[in-house]
Amino acid sequence: MTNLSRRTFLKASATVVAAGSVPAYFGFSEFKKAATEESVKKVPTFCHGCTSYCGIIAHVKNERVWKVEGHPIHLKSSGRICARSHGMAAYLYSKDRVTGPMKRVGEGKFEPISWNQAFKEIGEKLDSIVKQYTGNSVLWLEHGTHRKSYVDRLFDTIGSPNFTTQYSTCFNAKTNAWLQMTGTSLNGDHKNAKYMIFEGRNFAGGIIPNGMNHITHAKENGAKLIVIDPRFSEIAKIADEWIPIKPGTDLAFRLAMANVLISENLYNKTFVQQFVDGFSEFKRMNMGYSPEWAEPITGVNADKIREIARDFAKYAPQAFIEPGWHGLHSHYVNSTQTSQMGIILNALVGNFYEKGGLMPSASLQMGHLDLPAIENMPEKGARIDGAGVTGKYRTVEPSRGIAHITPLLVQQGLAKAVFICNYNPLRTAPDPEEQKKIKDAELVVSINIDWNETSYYAADYILPEHYYLERLEHPQAVSGHISHDNPQLALRQPVIKPMYDTKNTLDMLKGIADAMGHKDLYPFTIEQEVEAAIAPLGITFEQLKKAGTLEFPATVKPGFPIKKGKPALPTLTGKIQFSADLFKIDGKLGIPVWVPPLVEPDPKNDHEFRLIHGKQPWHSHAMTTNIEQLMKLSEKYQGTFMWLNASRARKLGIKTGDTVTVRSNIAKKKVQVKVTELLHPEAAWLPSTYGGFSPKNRTANGIGVNFNDFIPIMVDPLSGSTMAQEVVVTVAKEGN
Numbered sequence: 056m057t058n059l060s061r062r063t064f065l066k067a068s069a070t071v072v073a074a075g076s077v078p079a080y081f082g083f084s085e086f087k088k089a090a091t092e093e094s095v096k097k098v099p100t101f102c103h104g105c106t107s108y109c110g111i112i113a114h115v116k117n118e119r120v121w122k123v124e125g126h127p128i129h130l131k132s133s134g135r136i137c138a139r140s141h142g143m144a145a146y147l148y149s150k151d152r153v154t155g156p157m158k159r160v161g162e163g164k165f166e167p168i169s170w171n172q173a174f175k176e177i178g179e180k181l182d183s184i185v186k187q188y189t190g191n192s193v194l195w196l197e198h199g200t201h202r203k204s205y206v207d208r209l210f211d212t213i214g215s216p217n218f219t220t221q222y223s224t225c226f227n228a229k230t231n232a233w234l235q236m237t238g239t240s241l242n243g244d245h246k247n248a249k250y251m252i253f254e255g256r257n258f259a260g261g262i263i264p265n266g267m268n269h270i271t272h273a274k275e276n277g278a279k280l281i282v283i284d285p286r287f288s289e290i291a292k293i294a295d296e297w298i299p300i301k302p303g304t305d306l307a308f309r310l311a312m313a314n315v316l317i318s319e320n321l322y323n324k325t326f327v328q329q330f331v332d333g334f335s336e337f338k339r340m341n342m343g344y345s346p347e348w349a350e351p352i353t354g355v356n357a358d359k360i361r362e363i364a365r366d367f368a369k370y371a372p373q374a375f376i377e378p379g380w381h382g383l384h385s386h387y388v389n390s391t392q393t394s395q396m397g398i399i400l401n402a403l404v405g406n407f408y409e410k411g412g413l414m415p416s417a418s419l420q421m422g423h424l425d426l427p428a429i430e431n432m433p434e435k436g437a438r439i440d441g442a443g444v445t446g447k448y449r450t451v452e453p454s455r456g457i458a459h460i461t462p463l464l465v466q467q468g469l470a471k472a473v474f475i476c477n478y479n480p481l482r483t484a485p486d487p488e489e490q491k492k493i494k495d496a497e498l499v500v501s502i503n504i505d506w507n508e509t510s511y512y513a514a515d516y517i518l519p520e521h522y523y524l525e526r527l528e529h530p531q532a533v534s535g536h537i538s539h540d541n542p543q544l545a546l547r548q549p550v551i552k553p554m555y556d557t558k559n560t561l562d563m564l565k566g567i568a569d570a571m572g573h574k575d576l577y578p579f580t581i582e583q584e585v586e587a588a589i590a591p592l593g594i595t596f597e598q599l600k601k602a603g604t605l606e607f608p609a610t611v612k613p614g615f616p617i618k619k620g621k622p623a624l625p626t627l628t629g630k631i632q633f634s635a636d637l638f639k640i641d642g643k644l645g646i647p648v649w650v651p652p653l654v655e656p657d658p659k660n661d662h663e664f665r666l667i668h669g670k671q672p673w674h675s676h677a678m679t680t681n682i683e684q685l686m687k688l689s690e691k692y693q694g695t696f697m698w699l700n701a702s703r704a705r706k707l708g709i710k711t712g713d714t715v716t717v718r719s720n721i722a723k724k725k726v727q728v729k730v731t732e733l734l735h736p737e738a739a740w741l742p743s744t745y746g747g748f749s750p751k752n753r754t755a756n757g758i759g760v761n762f763n764d765f766i767p768i769m770v771d772p773l774s775g776s777t778m779a780q781e782v783v784v785t786v787a788k789e790g791n
C-alpha cells in the first residue's frame with residue numbers, strides 16, 4: 056500500500072479535478088484559500104456507503120465537495136455518519152474512476168467508445184441474442200432493487216424474467232422466512248426496549264448509526280443487551296453479556312430457548328391463541344430440544360440458555376431477538392430454519408407490533424407515472440436460475456433470484472447476455488475463479504463507477520454511472536433496520552455537476568432500447584418521475600430538494616393488524632404461520648427442526664477451522680476497499696488480519712503478525728494473523744472486505760484475502776443463499 060500524505064492526496068485530487076474541467080487546486084495554499092474565501096453551499100442528499108442510505112448534507116465550495124455530515128432528521132443518521140461516508144465522498148475524486156464508456160479490446164485492455172457507439176453495439180448484440188435464444192437468456196444482476204422499475208420495462212419488452220439482486224449472498228434466508236411466515240417484516244424498536252438479543256448481528260460493525268444511538272439510549276434507561284456471536288464483535292463491546300456460541304449452531308440455541316418458553320409456560324398464551332397458526336405442531340416437534348440437548352451442540356451452558364429464555368419472557372413485550380441481516384442469514388444450511396426460529400421466539404413472547412418489541416416501518420403511499428403499456432409483450436418463461444415455485448428452487452423468492460450461480464448459467468448456455476449494475480460478483484460472490492467465467496457470455500455489460508474486478512475481467516463494455524453525489528434518483532421512503540413511527544422521504548440529488556462523461560442508468564437503458572428499435576420505451580425523465588412520486592404527498596419538488604429528507608405525520612401505531620375482527624397479516628390465515636406452507640417440502644411440516652451444519656472441522660486436527668467472516672466499521676465489504684483514506688485505517692488497525700483463537704494459535708506456534716497459509720478445497724492463500732481470546736476456538740475469522748484483484752483499482756489490489764476465495768459455489772435449497780460459512784480450512788504457519 057502506498058503512503059498517502061495529505062499533500063499527495065490533494066495533488067492527486069487536483070489532477071483528477073483538472074481533468075474533469077472543474078476548478079483545480081494545485082497545492083495546499085490554493086486549497087486553503089478557497090476553503091476560507093468561498094461560501095459554502097449545503098446540499099442534502101443520502102449516502103451510498105451501505106444499505107443504511109443515511110441522510111447526509113454535502114458542503115460544496117467552488118463545485119467541489121469539501122465534506123459531508125449527517126442529516127439531522129434522517130432516521131438512519133440523525134446527524135451522525137460513519138467513517139465510510141467520508142471515504143465515499145472522497146472517492147468522488149478517485150484516480151480509479153471510469154471516466155467514460157469503455158470497450159474491451161483484449162485481456163485487461165479497453166478503449167474509450169462514445170456513448171452512441173456503445174448503445175448501438177450493445178443494442179444490436181442484445182437484439183440478436185434475444186432473436187436467437189429468446190429474452191429468457193438475458194440476465195440483470197444488481198445490488199438492490201432501486202433500478203428494477205427501469206429494467207422491468209426493457210425486460211417486459213424482450214420477455215426476460217431474470218432480474219436478480221445480490222441478496223443470495225446476503226440475507227435471503229431472513230427475508231424468505233419473514234415473507235413466508237408473516238407476509239411482512241418488522242424491525243426492533245430498540246429505543247423503547249428493555250431486553251435485546253443480537254445474534255449474529257452487529258449494528259456497530261455493519262453500521263446503523265442511529266440504531267446505535269437508540270440502543271445506547273435504551274441502555275441508559277436500564278435495558279439489557281445480549282450479544283450471541285462466535286466473535287466479540289464491535290457491538291459486543293457495549294453488551295451486558297457476550298455468548299461466544301459455536302458457529303453454525305444458533306438454530307439449536309433458538310430451539311432450546313423455545314423449549315424453555317413452552318415447557319415453563321412462559322410464552323404469551325393469549326397472543327399465541329389469537330395470532331399464531333401451527334403452534335400445536337410446533338410444540339409437539341419442539342419437545343426434545345431441551346437446553347441440555349443444546350449444550351453440547353452450541354457450547355452454551357444449559358443454565359445460561361434457560362436464564363436468557365426466562366429474561367426474554369420476563370421483559371416481553373419490551374424484548375426482542377433482533378430480526379437480523381447478513382450475519383446468520385446466508386451462512387449455513389440451517390439459516391432458513393434459524394430465521395424461522397427468530398420469528399417464532401418473538402411471536403412466543405407476543406412482541407409483534409408492541410413498543411419496545413417489533414414494530415413495522417412507517418410507510419408512504421407514493422404516486423407513479425402513468426406509463427403506456429408495453430405492446431405485444433412476449434410471454435416470459437421460468438427464471439433460468441430456478442428461483443420461484445415452478446423452478447428447481449421453489450422456495451426462493453423470484454423477485455430476488457440467485458445471483459451467485461450466474462457463471463454456472465453461462466456455462467450451461469442459459470445466460471447469453473449479462474448486465475451487472477452497481478455489483479461486483481467477481482469479488483463479492485463465492486469462488487472468484489468460477490465467477491470469472493461470466494465473461495464467457497456473448498455479451499457482458501458492467502455499469503459501475505470504478506474498475507472493479509467484474510468490469511476488469513468480465514465486461515465487454517463498461518458503462519460508468521454518475522457517482523451518487525452527481526445524480527438524481529427516484530425519492531426513497533426511509534425504512535428498515537430500526538423502527539420509526541413517522542414516515543420519511545429522502546431524495547438523492549446531485550450536489551455537484553457530473554465530473555466526467557458519465558450517465559444515469561435510466562439514460563443508458565433508453566440508449567440501449569432505442570438501438571434495439573424499441574423507441575419511446577422510456578418516455579419520461581427522472582424529474583418527471585420524482586414529481587409523480589411526490590404528487591399525493593402534498594409537497595413540492597423544491598421543498599424536497601431543499602430539505603433532502605422530509606418527515607410526515609405518524610402512521611404507525613402499536614397493535615396487531617386486525618380487519619373485521621380477525622388477524623390480518625398477508626398470510627393464508629392472517630396469522631403468523633409457524634408452519635409456512637412453502638417450506639413444506641418432502642413430506643416435512645415446514646416447522647423448524649434441528650439441521651446440523653453441512654461441514655465440521657475435525658476436532659482432532661489442530662489445523663482445521665471453520666472459516667467465518669464479518670464486517671469492519673470502516674469498510675462495507677469490497678465496495679469501499681479502493682478508498683485510500685479507509686485503507687489507511689485498515690493499515691493502522693491490522694484490519695486485513697485473520698483472527699485466530701489464542702489457545703488454538705498457541706498449539707500451532709502462531710503469534711500476531713505471523714503469516715499463515717489458509718487452504719480450502721478450492722484455494723490456498725497467505726494472510727497475516729491476529730491472535731485473540733475474543734473468538735470461538737473452532738473459528739478462523741476474516742473481515743469480509745479485502746482481497747481486491749483488479750489491477751486498475753490500485754488501492755485495493757493485492758491487499759489481504761477474502762472469505763469468498765475459499766468457498767465453492769453452493770446453494771441453500773430453501774433460501775438460495777451461498778452457505779458462506781459451510782467451509783473448513785486448514786491453517787499452517789509459513790514454513791510448516
Ligand code: SF4
Nearest residue numbers: 102104105108109140
Ligand atoms: S452507515 Fe455509514 S456508510 Fe452506511 S449509509 Fe450510513 S453513513 Fe453511509
